[in-house]
Amino acid sequence: MAKVEIDEGSGFCFGVVNAISKAEEELAKGGTLYCLGDIVHNSREVERLKAMGLVTINHDEFNRLHDAKVLLRAHGEPPETYETARRNHIEIIDATCPVVLRLQKRIKQEYTQNTEEDKQIVIYGKNGHAEVLGLVGQTEGKAIVIEKLEEAKSLDLSRSIRLYSQTTKSLDEFQRIVEYIKEHISPDATFGYYDTICRQVANRIPNIRKFAASHDLIFFVSGKKSSNGKMLFSECQKVNSNSHLIDSPEEIDTSLLAKASSIGICGATSTPKWLMEKISATIEEKLQTSAN
Numbered sequence: 001m002a003k004v005e006i007d008e009g010s011g012f013c014f015g016v017v018n019a020i021s022k023a024e025e026e027l028a029k030g031g032t033l034y035c036l037g038d039i040v041h042n043s044r045e046v047e048r049l050k051a052m053g054l055v056t057i058n059h060d061e062f063n064r065l066h067d068a069k070v071l072l073r074a075h076g077e078p079p080e081t082y083e084t085a086r087r088n089h090i091e092i093i094d095a096t097c098p099v100v101l102r103l104q105k106r107i108k109q110e111y112t113q114n115t116e117e118d119k120q121i122v123i124y125g126k127n128g129h130a131e132v133l134g135l136v137g138q139t140e141g142k143a144i145v146i147e148k149l150e151e152a153k154s155l156d157l158s159r160s161i162r163l164y165s166q167t168t169k170s171l172d173e174f175q176r177i178v179e180y181i182k183e184h185i186s187p188d189a190t191f192g193y194y195d196t197i198c199r200q201v202a203n204r205i206p207n208i209r210k211f212a213a214s215h216d217l218i219f220f221v222s223g224k225k226s227s228n229g230k231m232l233f234s235e236c237q238k239v240n241s242n243s244h245l246i247d248s249p250e251e252i253d254t255s256l257l258a259k260a261s262s263i264g265i266c267g268a269t270s271t272p273k274w275l276m277e278k279i280s281a282t283i284e285e286k287l288q289t290s291a292n
Contacts, residue, residue: 002257003261003263004265005264006265009204009271010271013201015158020233025095027053032069034062034071036062036077040074040270041214041227041268042222042270042271048272064256070093074096076130076131077096077133081261096134099200100131101133102196103135106196107164111140118160119159120160121162122143122161123163125146125165126147131263136235146175146177149173156184163181164189167201168197168228169231170205173194191252208236211266213263216261217264218243218265220267223270226268226269228270229245229267247280252283
């Protein structure tokens, strides 16, 4: 019978663990707790917390809220969210990841510095991603967001650039962007870049490659909305073409199990351990049934 292994290094990162434990702590006190946006990009975990009483709201609903308690998730928020909370007497439970918080402060500092230099603040990140919206908000919406190297080619390279990165982006692509700007920026302009990628996330790439390569079959467990999930799943596919993205035990394709002698289960920084364990148990059951 095939051996089934869960990747030890997969599962929630510190920022997500912190946000969820703050939510559970508040919910245990009773009363209504709202969360601005999905607490984590994993529908199964969102459903679990909803059953405990967590109410997920969007920004429009938040703007209409008064005298309530709202949790801000790990991704962070722009300054106007805090302004609205003050105006509407909303108590904020701030679970912004400390890595994101430091980055927000650095960008704000860069933006508010009084220098004669005409510089552009550029953020390598996913347009519209909650963390990126919080970062752009530190610059009154003036920061330029680029998603890939191709987009760096359309920057105004005659002007100075300060480059930052969303904390969960690929280190390799960031380095390629840095090299491109270094080579092409005007000698009259200055270029400063700050590698603000979270190491807890970046270090998962070599680890997950190693894990995926050591098994015949990989089930990568992730919510469909998770950008970190998409990135890590593509890393698995690079080293093991027999890698499959699933979100629940129901999505396991039983026909894949017969040919594998070792099966690996891994996931994103937004994937709960309990979900990977549930998938592992389902695979074991299916293998047992087919063996009988």
